[in-house]
Amino acid sequence: MSVTGSEVGLGPIEDQIARQRAPDAPAEELLTINMGPHHPATHGVLRLMVLLEGEVVRDLKPIIGYVHTGIEKTAEDKAYWKVIPVVERMDYLAYYFNAMAYCGAVEGLLGLEIPKRAQYLRVIHLELNRLASHLVWLGTSCLDLGAISMFWYGFREREQILDLFEMSSGARMHTRYIQVGGVMEDIPRGFEAKVRGFLKDMHERLEQYEALLDQNEIVLKRLRHVGIVDEPTLLALGVTGPLLRAAGNPWDLRKAHPYSSYDDFDFKIPVGTIGDNYDRYRVRMAEMHESIGIVEQALDGLPEGDHITPDRKISLPPRHELATSMEALIHHFKLVTEGFRVPPGEYYYPIESPRGELACFVRSDGSAKPARVHMRDPSFVNLQAFREMARDSYIADFIATLAMLDPVLGGIDR
Amino acid sequence: MVLVAEYTGPQGGVWRLLCCPNVPLPKGMSRLEIRRELTDPTAPSSFRSQQLRARDMLRGDLEAEELEQYVEESVLFTTLEKAANWARSNSLFPLTFGLACCGIEFMHTIASRVDIARFGYEAARASPRQADLIILSGRVSIKMAPVVRRLYDQMLEPKWAISMGACCSSQGVFNNYAIVPADKFMPVDVHVPGCPPRPEALVHGILKLRKMIQADPDAGWRTRYDAHGTEEILEDALATTPAAVNIFGPDDTGGA
Ligand code: SF4
16 A cells, blocks of 8 residues: 555655656665664664665565574473573564463363353463563653653553562562462452552553553654555565554454453554554554553452462462372472473464464474474564565665564574 | 862853762772862962862871972872773673573663662663674673673774673583683673673672772773784774775674
8 A cells, every 4th residue: 555645745755756767867876884783773683774865765585583582492491381481582572472382382282171250360370471561662762753651651560560470479480370270279369459569550650651642743754654655565475563553453362262261351453554663652552551451350359269270280289288298299399300291183272472473383292391492572573574564665764663573582593 | 078170150250070989988988079169360379278188198108298299280180081991890881691591681671670770881882883882691602702892892982891690601501612701703891691681780790890890990891802902993094084994894884
């Protein structure tokens, strides 16, 4: 889809392009510049080769692999339950999601029934993590647009979320909270009240952010009608998540293919209209409101019961049983030394991460170690669309577009 | 209290900058006080009284004549250096550099709760040429290692490096083909353990570095690694064109 300059009031760039495309235009020299892998605006160690004509980006090529960590290969060498910490470190802003996708795939292979309480606890943490991830996106993108204050605000709220994670699992990042069969531990006393307090704050703060940014002249100028890509192109490129929803397609796996009891909750899928950077911004902001609602509903309806499957072949026995029960000791020994075996087969488990469809493919050969673990990481697929988004825009807009794309290099390179 | 500098003020009269280094404070920190004072240049006693006070501070190490001589000769010089180190150690410019998950905790260290601006390290620079501290926040892959090394080489001396997190100290949870510990390809001053380290842990590491700089600034990596004389300058190139100090040839990208 192309929008002419007069339609969107973007005179200079459209004129410039038209002038240069005219048959009698003087041949202008193209300039190739390298951006990254160390560049403050690439949100990690992305390297971009950019072909410039004057100040207009004509073509670009992302070069990745600068944080390649060999996680998928490492996973093949570890028992199923010891893989969780390494997969968590892929997309490091969405660690709960990585663990969820992996555990979901393993649970699928095992045919395991997850207790309802565990599913709700997972939802609470996943949605808090979505908020935390979007807050980093908001802070750093606004930094790219020149507003440092949003960085302080965003990270102030994120600290509160990390405190909650620390309360429930003992760690701020890479918590290893989600386990095969449920979650590591039940929530501690006082956690619910603390989450509710935070959600109330967060709701107010989100409204403050919106008051600050939504109608902000600079934000509007920098984001509106920039980086437009239409829905069919995005679908052809495999783009998912807020980028696709900003173009008007309400594809969200939480609704389209509910997992972990997401069908119990009442929430909306925000969509954009034309798929420009402003839509991408608005979709994520609206999503944060929905996440708050989901966590509230999950807390309201939190069922009683086990927080992890009582199947002792899969989950570690509680500590106190070890002192009294010989059987528990045997299970514990078996799990810690060898781990559990998984029947042979393949499983693909997709979930909706803050960046789109995050899926884990696990192939089992019947042993206690996975034969293959592969992640379909949304950042990796979405990065394909960057060329379409940024082509024929100014170099300054291309930075804003990259910020709105929200790639996480840990997820791309793995 | 010793004299650091003496200058004539705009309205005439001679001003003196006096400083009193290392006033001990609780928790092992030290404070340096700089005081400005108008003196009468015709009265030689004022400078003399500074020297006497400095001598009192040194009493116990040296005696009588020797002490007198030492005070006259060297107090001024060493305290100036101390003042410089104090200033240097309290305003490191870190490089804006995030590699992976630890980079997010590094951002938290700069952000509002931990607020590293309290210690004077908030002026993160995007260019290595303006930075004097590189915080390797995250995992360094084999592909990234030459780039990191190049960034480090581009920083001007004196420079320091902190390796943040298990990955770039010891490969962390990924003991595999892809990750290189930072010590393999560059000197590191402080290692901060954790996966990721809490922001507080990083602050602890930075304060440790500050102490190192204050205690002995010369004990930088060149001293510790016995690497004096390894500065990467082509001597013959320098002789012909003083500006040509780049060790890479015109077409050599140095692997980056
Ligand atoms: S030490 Fe841990 S948190 Fe830091 S980069 Fe490595 S895996 Fe990530």
